[in-house]
Amino acid sequence: MNYTLHQLQVFLKITQTKSITKAAEELHLTQPAVSIQLKNLQDQFDIPLTEVVGRKLYVTDFGKEIALAAETILNEVHAINYKTSAFKGQLNGRLKISVVSTGKYVMPYFLSDFMRENKSVELLMDVTNKSKVVESLEQNEVDFALVSILPTTINVEKLDLLQNKLYLVGRSGGERPKGNNAKDLFEQLPMIFREKGSGTRQTMEAFINKNEIAVTKKMELSSNEAVKQALLAGLGYSVMPLIGIRNELQLGELEIIPVKGLPITTTWRVVWLKGKKHTPVSQAYLNYLEKNIASIVENKFTWYEKY
Template identity: 70%
Template sequence: MNYTLNQLQIFLKIVQTQSVTKASEELHLTQPAVSIQLKNFQGQFDIPLTEVVGRKIYITDFGREIAEAAENIINQVNAINNKTFAYKGQLTGKLKISVVSTGKYVMPYFLADFMGQHPGVELLMDVTNKNKVVKSLENNEVDFALVSILPTKLNIQKLDLLQNKLYLVGNTTKKFEKGIKTKDIFKELPLIFREKGSGTRQTMENFIERNDVSVLKKMELTTNEAVKQALLAGLGYSIMPLIGIKRELHNDELQIIPVQGLPIKTIWSLIWLKGKNHSPVCVSFLEYLKKEKEHIVQDKFNWYEEY
């Protein structure tokens, strides 16, 4: 047998996600590349590791045993790497962060230099909706979470990073006058909502309820990117975070519609369970953020001030 560490990592991720597509997304590889590596890996065994029924992949009992062995091997390799970095006096370990979906436009900028300074740190970042982010923090599955709406039922500590602004947004086929009354415009515009559990959805619903307006609900989509594509196609309008539409605004593909009461302003905050015993990696990351966050905001998000 001549399987590689890369094949072990890919197979383990397929087992964990139960999907070649999801595995490719989490590994930042193309689906064909993952499929080829899976085929090459399976070809080295006389017993099937997976079965495909319909369009769904299933892991055989033998495949699960191989996945368990693969995980042990990968952990040992990581341990060797950590010992090497530690011997050189470098910071080592895992940094686990759960990020709300729109936060994917924010968090990488607060991570990039830190990760570059500490090659021995392994980043595990999960991007999902607010409910799942809060749940992973509550279950102590992650070190930190990035949210724009603070959970009310958890005892947490926080570090504020960046202001979050939400505007009514649509494509540029129709022009709007300034100072439109909230109740008037929402009677005419079909609105596109994020799914339940989304922080953006919660903020949007709070605004609608607070202003006592009736809306023509058009559709519900599960990602910020899906909402953006629907807006570009002219399917409707939505209240969206400014952070995710920089390029489309600069290219005049989307416009901010001037409405009384907008923008809604919240804060992107890194949160963690109060009293959590942080690892050296987490302590170092917090120290880095406290020292560098203002510089990062000025350097990477100065375009924010245009709106």
């Protein structure tokens, strides 16, 4: 047997995502590179690790056993690395964060300097919708989560980072009714919604319900990027977080439509389970945030504060 740690890492990711494409995305590799690593590992076994049925990849029972062993081996390797760093007096360990999808435009700026200063810390950041973020908190699977709407089903502690501003947005120069009355605009324009479970959708629906608006022309898309592309194509209008459309606004591709009652404002917050016992890494990161939030906002979000 001559399998490598890299092969085991790639195979484990394939078993977790059930997809070569998704594994490649999460590992920042090309699909051919992932396929080659899977083949090289498979060539060392007489029993199939995976099988493809109807273009869908399945992990065999034997493959699941190998994946469990691979996870154990990789965890031991991480432990060795952490012990080496600790012996040298460096902060080491994993920092696990779950981030709502639009938060990917926010969270990296509150991580970059901390990660640069602590090179032995491994970052695991999952970007998903609000429902799954709350679930990961409930299961105590992460150290922190980034949300713009506080969960109501669990007790959390929080740290405010940045104001979240949501505007009605459409393609620049698009035809629309005159005026800024929310009811007239929302009822006549084709509206694009995020999927159920999205914090942006929750905020948008709360505004619609509060103003007793009957939206009849609407479509639903499953990500902020999908909504953005639909707007650029002229398919409709949507309430979007300002943080995710910086480039499109500066290039003049999208525009903010003035509406009475907008922007809706919430707050980007880092949250964690109340009473959680922090690891040295998560405690160090919390200390870093408490000390540096103001300077990060000032240095990285100057453009944002102008709106």
